[in-house]
Amino acid sequence: MSILTEQSTAFLTRYLNNPSPTGFESSGQQLWLDYIKPYIDTYITDTYGTVVGVINPDAPYKVVIEAHADEISWFVNYITKEGYIYVRRNGGSDHMIAPSKRVHIHTDKGIVKGVFGWPAIHVRDEENDKAPSLKNIFIDIGCSSKEEVEALGVHVGSVITFEDELITLNQKYYCGRALDNRIGGFMIAEVARLLSENKQQLPFCLYIVNAVQEEIGLRGAEMIAHRLKPDVAIITDVCHDTNAPMYNKITSGDLSCGKGPVLTYGPAVQNNLLRMIIQTAEDKSIPFQRASASRATGTDTDAFAYSNAGVCAALISLPLKYMHTTVETVAISDVEQVIQLMYAFLLQLPAGHDFRYIK
Numbered sequence: 619m620s621i622l623t624e625q626s627t628a629f630l631t632r633y634l635n636n637p638s639p640t641g642f643e644s645s646g647q648q649l650w651l652d653y654i655k656p657y658i659d660t661y662i663t664d665t666y667g668t669v670v671g672v673i674n675p676d677a678p679y680k681v682v683i684e685a686h687a688d689e690i691s692w693f694v695n696y697i698t699k700e701g702y703i704y705v706r707r708n709g710g711s712d713h714m715i716a717p718s719k720r721v722h723i724h725t726d727k728g729i730v731k732g733v734f735g736w737p738a739i740h741v742r743d744e745e746n747d748k749a750p751s752l753k754n755i756f757i758d759i760g761c762s763s764k765e766e767v768e769a770l771g772v773h774v775g776s777v778i779t780f781e782d783e784l785i786t787l788n789q790k791y792y793c794g795r796a797l798d799n800r801i802g803g804f805m806i807a808e809v810a811r812l813l814s815e816n817k818q819q820l821p822f823c824l825y826i827v828n829a830v831q832e833e834i835g836l837r838g839a840e841m842i843a844h845r846l847k848p849d850v851a852i853i854t855d856v857c858h859d860t861n862a863p864m865y866n867k868i869t870s871g872d873l874s875c876g877k878g879p880v881l882t883y884g885p886a887v888q889n890n891l892l893r894m895i896i897q898t899a900e901d902k903s904i905p906f907q908r909a910s911a912s913r914a915t916g917t918d919t920d921a922f923a924y925s926n927a928g929v930c931a932a933l934i935s936l937p938l939k940y941m942h943t944t945v946e947t948v949a950i951s952d953v954e955q956v957i958q959l960m961y962a963f964l965l966q967l968p969a970g971h972d973f974r975y976i977k
Contacts, residue, residue: 621954626811629653630784630804634794637722637779639691640709643667643830646687646800650828654807657814658826664845668838671810671826679822679969682851682929683809683960684839684918685802686832689795690942692778694723694757697768701761703732706752708777709833712942716755719944720781723759725771731781732759782944790950791875797938797946801953802854803828805936808957809964821969832918839921843929850891850930850973851922852963854956856948857882857909857935871909873937875949878904879956880935884911886923888930890973895932898963904955909935930973934959 622630633653638646647669651661658671669687690709697703703723707713717736722729735758736750748754757778761767784794792801806826813820825846830838832855843851860867861874873880881895899906914920915933923931936956939947 621812621957622808626804626808629807630792633804634796634800635783637691637724638687638689638796638800639724639777639779640688640831640833642724642777643687647828647830650687650803650807654810654826657807657810664841666838666841667830668842669828670842670846671807673810673813673824673826674820675823677821677823677969680825680846680848680850681822681964681967682825682827682846682848682922683806683964684827684829684851684853684922685806685855686799686830686838686918687803687828688830688833688838689779689798689800690833692721694772694774694776694778697764697772697774699764701759701763701767702735703757703759703767703772705755705757705778710942713750713752713755715943717750721757721778722781723757723772724777724779725773727771730759730770730772732757732778780944786950787947791947792950792953793945793947795944795946797948798856798941799832799854801856801936801948805854805953805957806960809960812957812961813964818965820964822967824964829918836918836921839918840925843922843925847926848922848929850967850971851919852895852932852934852960853917853919853922854934854936854960855917855919856938856941856946858941859937859939862939873907873909875937875939875947876951877937878906878952879959880907880909880937882909882911882915882919882933882935884915885913886911886915886920887932888923888973890975891930891932894967895934895959895963898966899959902958902962904959904962906959907937
């Protein structure tokens, strides 16, 4: 039986469909906080928008479960005198997928709809048949002059998101934009829900952290890690399903949607903590996969691990197809198993546990 409820899946749809571009996460953060409030004792927010739900706030031993809230997007960078808009990235946005996509430009006057235009195949000659790049992709919002564009409230610096919304594929997969990594925010919120509904009393303080600005360098996690100074941090993010076409398993590993959470080995991952997570998965018969990171994990794990005097950190990843597109795809079974693994780990973790290698 699924651990997800009708209420939680309705929240997931609202949360994923709500735009939350890097630096402009506040509306999504408010949705997330409103959902998690019944399951926490109090909450913390910081200047740039990271939100932390807190359970058992007075306990001295502090544990974090964390995801990031922001999605990749675009900025208006230049408006031509004819009213066409050129862009620059906000995070790792992919110029190759932009042509023919519908967009929302976010302004003080509201949403302005537009499209990434592109010339038809039968009118492109050999000289002009170039691949999409930041130099040639452009947005059309139905205006014929720069003045008309600006009259709609669009200006240099206006942030742009794709219009695509969440769907399901074959009742087995969630598919849409920005699953990286608002699906993580959903999963940690569900852990809080399960703790509350099952009346579990933790012997430590639990911070449920939804951090901002991961997509431009783990910035939100860096800020909040220094503020919270936790003893332990479990990070969840997405990783690549390498069984989809065009991946090289020799360099990227062998990971697949539908085969469970991915546990990563690497310098930023504390091995004793990782062993405890693996033992929990084995004890609870939760399937899992393994990955390795040569240096940094590229996730907020790094920000927590190397903050303060060093935080005992580990990464539980959700396999995802087609990262940084509008059709990011994850297996619903994997979503549930990540939630179950984080939940089970917290229930078996003793307060004050010392993860040091040498004592």
